[in-house]
Amino acid sequence: MTRNLIKGLLLATSILGTAGIAQAQDVSLTIESWRNDDLSIWKDKIIPAFEAKNPGIKVTFAPTAPTEYNAALNAKLDAGSAGDLITCRPFDASLELYNKKHLAGLNDLPGMENFSDVAKSAWTTDDGATTFCVPMASVIHGFIYNKDAFDQLGIAVPTTEEEFFAALDKIKADGNYIPMAMGTKDLWEAATMGYQNIGPNYWKGEEGRLALIKGEQRLTDPQWVEPFKALAKWKDYLGDGFEAQTYPDSQNLFTLGRAAIYPAGSWEIGLFNTQAQFKMGAFPPPVKTAGDTCYISDHNDIGIGLNAKSANPEAAKKLLTFIASPEFADIYANSLPGFFSLNSTAVKMQDPLAQEFVYWREKCKPTIRSTYQILSRGTPNLENETWTMSANVINGTDTPEAAAEKLQKGLDSWFKPAK
Known part of the structure; x- marks a missing residue:
């Protein structure tokens, strides 16, 4: 083997090695959603708050138009090209994704204890055994x-x-x-x-x-x-x-x-x-x-789940645990007045009209x-x-x-x- 060839092989190996290290450090996560009107909230508030605490995890929020979301998401899931996190519609549409093994069960996810059974009802199997999306808002x-x-x-x-x-x-x-x-x-x-x-x-x-x-x-x-x-x-x-x-x-x-x-x-x-x-x-x-x-x-309106085929399930679970936290609840509910947190920790609403709505929870069932x-x-x-x-x-x-x-x-x- 010539000296030049050995040099070339060593160089190639070192390049591949450093690429591998970079990849190990930087994990990229993609969120699928129909809420294209939420894009700036994720980009400017939620993702920076998460990334600041989780260096090495980069998050992209990639919404589809609401009317196209279900069809586009199903096609991506079937093709194996869907993002790591899947924004969940309430009830049957998401239950079907779980039954098709597209969504992972999340019973053991840290943070799920922050939600009541009614909050989880839109993303739980009929028998009550498995919850497969983190409740976000109603x-x-x-x-x-x-x-x-x-x-x-x-x-x-x-x-x-x-x-x-x-x-x-x-x-x-x-x-x-x-x-x-x-x-x-x-x-x-x-x-x-x-x-x-x-x-x-x-x-x-x-x-x-x-x-x-x-x-x-x-x-x-x-x-x-x-x-x-x-x-x-x-x-x-x-x-x-x-x-x-x-x-x-x-x-x-x-x-x-x-x-x-x-x-x-x-x-x-x-x-x-x-x-x-x-x-x-x-x-x-x-x-x-x-x-x-x-x-x-x-009415439970929106949740978020884990793509069962995500290449980065551990990083994705870290993001889901953040989404299950009171910190996320406060950012999301106050950025989108009228979409109320389902987290058991009460969120003080800055918008007076939103506060009027959410106050009814204290007196009505x-x-x-x-x-x-x-x-x-x-x-x-x-x-x-x-x-x-x-x-x-x-x-x-x-x-x-x-x-x-x-x-x-x-x-x-x-x-x-x-x-």
Whole structure:
């Protein structure tokens, strides 16, 4: 062997050796997500906070457009090219990924003790044995209102159903504001901001939801029909042409100051803060009778899991433990007012409207949307059918009783409660 060849081999070996050392020191992690609006929060706040404590781990947040995320993620997972961490949709979509062995179980992850069973429910197997995503945030339902309009009209914040309709009547009689901004064209609005918003006060939150899954209650029972009866009354307060009104139309009507009340998800807070030129407040879904226990839809919205085929599982677990920490909870919840931490450590909200929403947790019992766990796995899909029936009830094309009957019939066609 010539001296030059030996030199060349030694040089090549030393280059490969140093590359190996560099690789051992610097681990790169990629996060898959649909939340492209979160990009700056991860880049400017969350990732620097993590990397400062974990030198040698570099993190990239790589979101996909929300409408393309599920298909793109599934294709990447099947091809083995997905990132190390997978942002998890709630319930069945993520459960399917776990069942296909795309997501790793996280029961032993340090930090998981910071979450309650309700917080973990969206990312836990049906038997309760395995949790496969770290819970990040939930959204809370209620009503956002124009404080200036309420002050002008001398309206107190309603706490009961009777006070709620009296307030709507007063706003309507005055004529300067549409009482409530909501349309039925997009269907989901009627169910999500309507039926699922007010419903828990009737079916008693988790008590009713779990009884439905067990087959102990039916959608034709009074406590499931009554919210439809309340929704049917909304028709008179939604303004002209609400049947053709889209979700962005509703947002605009409220933020432009033309409507006094907006049936809301807390995710609106960030946008409304930038667009509304008036003071806003929020109130939880009014109870049927004064003194009743109040229930709120505090719906698990987003979690994060470990790609079972990640090349860097130990580094990825360090990041997941950070995401399970109170420090992350504080950064995330205050950067995104309206997406509330699911961590058991309470986060003090800097945004006053977000603080109003999160305060309801102290006095009302939380539940998740009734259709999301188990009950929308078949055809017809109960979640999508509830959209249609909620819109039909508000439009007056179906009675509350007929809507409930159709939903139960559809559910009976494929769902058999476990005995």
